[in-house]
Amino acid sequence: MAAISRREFLEKTAASTAVAGFLAENMAELRANPLGYPIGSQIYPHRQLLKDFAAFAKTMAEMGVQTLELCSPLGYGADFAALTNGKEVKNIMADHGMKSESAHFSMKELREKQSESIAWAKEVGITQMITATLGAGSTPTMDDVRRAADEYNKIAAVAAQAGIQQGLHNEGFELSMVDGERTYDVLMELLDPKLVKFQFQMSTVSRGFIAADYFTRYPGRFISMHLQDVNLEAASAAGGRSAGGGAVALGKGSIDWVKTFTAAKVGGVKNYFVEQNMELTKESVRFLKGLKV
Secondary structure (H helix, E strand, C coil), X not given: CCCCCHHHHHXXXXXXXXXXXXXXXXXXXXXXXXXXXXXXXXCHHHHHHHHHHHHHHHHHHHHCCCEEEEECXXXXXXXXXXXXXXXXXXXXXXXXXXXXXXXXCCHHHHHHHHHHHHHHHHHHCCXXXXXXXXXXXXXXXXXXXXXXXXXXXHHHHHHHHCCCEEEECCCXXXXXXXXXXXXXXXXXXXXXXXXXXXXXXXXXXHHCCCHHHHHHHXXXXXXXXXXXXXXHHHHHHCCCCCCCCCEECCCCCCCCHHHHHHHHHHHCCCEEEECCCHHHHHHHHHHHHHXXX
């Protein structure tokens, strides 16, 4: 074996120490992130900042956000026009150490131009196409619910053929009641568990929808979460709306986050996205970095 000089030895030792330090730092951050998944942010609350997407991505990365959940420019309008070139969007995120696996798509665009939506998703690297709501009204009949579920199963089957998982968020329609049952629970029975996974909106706790309960009641049916926290007393005073009144940074409201993330493992959750304004997002990301589950 050839002898090495003291200088070469010190240089190799320093390099090894640097690599070990880098790995240890990143493993520590990984363990700090609940479920061991990257901390994400949904971009909708920040839509006014997207005209300069590179600057926005830099801001979010510096904050500690590692993945962005996008909104399709095909269905979400002018505020998201800067995202039209999917490959460019992917490259900009990569420049800042980020990526996107999930995005929101409107039902209208999925009905009218699903193939275009899938093509854009493929360019960005998205594997989860989420719809905010099936939009069948706030006072549906059971026939309305069945029709909506049947349509979405068909949309999800096309997505599956393209290697993409379709998902459903819970907004107005999903929070309604039908024949004495929560529409959300009825949809759990009507939507194909292989074709459709669910994204849980945490702020619906103000309407009595408890994430941990749903994750344990329907194991494996969920794929992601939108993270908000709610002061239930303030939300009640505001009329119990699922968004708006009572909104606070994660850890400052009524949600038990250790219980939530523990149950999320049972529910099948693969990622999560803070969905709050910039000030609350900063606070919430700091909370997530320190949360131990």
